[in-house]
Amino acid sequence: MDVDTVEYVSYDEFSKVQLKIGRVIHAEAIQGMQKVFKAVVDVGSEQRELAVGAAHYYSPEQFIGKLVVVCTNLEPRKIGGMMSNGMLLAAEEPGGRPAFLTVAEDTPIGSVVR
Numbered sequence: 001m002d003v004d005t006v007e008y009v010s011y012d013e014f015s016k017v018q019l020k021i022g023r024v025i026h027a028e029a030i031q032g033m034q035k036v037f038k039a040v041v042d043v044g045s046e047q048r049e050l051a052v053g054a055a056h057y058y059s060p061e062q063f064i065g066k067l068v069v070v071c072t073n074l075e076p077r078k079i080g081g082m083m084s085n086g087m088l089l090a091a092e093e094p095g096g097r098p099a100f101l102t103v104a105e106d107t108p109i110g111s112v113v114r
Contacts, residue, residue, distance in 0.1 A: 018072045019112070020110055020112055021069065021103060021107050022041040022043040022044075022069075024039050024041050024066045024068060027064055029060055030081065030082065033079075035056055036051045037052055037063075038060075039052045044111075045110055048072070048085045048086050050088060051077075053098070067109075068088050068089075069089040074086055088100055088101075
């Protein structure tokens with residue numbers, strides 16, 4: 001992306017985004033959905049159901065046990081008959097494959113990302 005076309009956000013706007021470390025404790029296919037599966041993520045204070053748009057690249061079973069970075073204050077959205085209550089952060093690799101963000105060290109579940 002060209003720097004001249006970047007739409008900047010203020011520090012105050014960015015500070016509203018709540019990111020936490022979570023662990024995927026369950027994942028399963030969603031009936032009728034080809035691109036999305038459901039993951040249950042422990043974010044420390046609670047467990048959240050999230051729709052994960054990665055079914056073309058990963059099986060749900062590959063996600064179980066993964067440490068992930070979760071946006072916990074994203075407005076809930078109905079996807080494939082379920083309410084997705086957050087978003088896993090990922091970088092987009094060539095070809096569109098998502099590379100989900102994680103941590104290099106053993107970080108406690110629920111840790112706030114700043």
